[in-house]
Amino acid sequence: MNSRNKAKNPQDILSNKYSNNTNYNVLLHREKDECVAYLGSDDENIYVDIFENGDYLGGSFLSLNDDNSINLYQTRQYHNTIVVFGDNTKTKYHSYTLIATGNHTEPLTIEQTIPDNNKILDIYLLDSKYNMNFDLEFHE
DSSP: OOHHHHHTOHHHHHHHHTTTOTTOEEEEEEEETTEEEEEEEOSSEEEEEEEETTEEEEEEEEETTSSOEEEEEEEESSSEEEEEEEEOTTTOOOEEEEEEEETTEEEEEEEEEOOTTOEEEEEEEEOTTOOSEEEEEEEO
């Protein structure tokens, strides 16, 4: 492996980013085309980190103490990358609906069942015409 590939290794970037957080561990990771997302946690928060072609796009976190620790994270490159992430342990939703809207186009509705493991990490790569709003609706 050359040094360029090593510098773009998401696991190395995560290890460096969370090196001072000894309680951090990766729970899930998902891949969709050139996009990779990692869901991690420690004793207080749940984290999402997103990479595209090995480059770090960004990340976010939610407190595990909040009543709703499920959210979406959006980045824009050549398309809209939407990552729905979180911990469903408290809320116990069975599914969610993601609604994407844009100018001059019909809304896109995506229905998704939440797996029994209660951790959520779903990646959606949407056409750039969906550039207005991304809403989540949860179903019990």
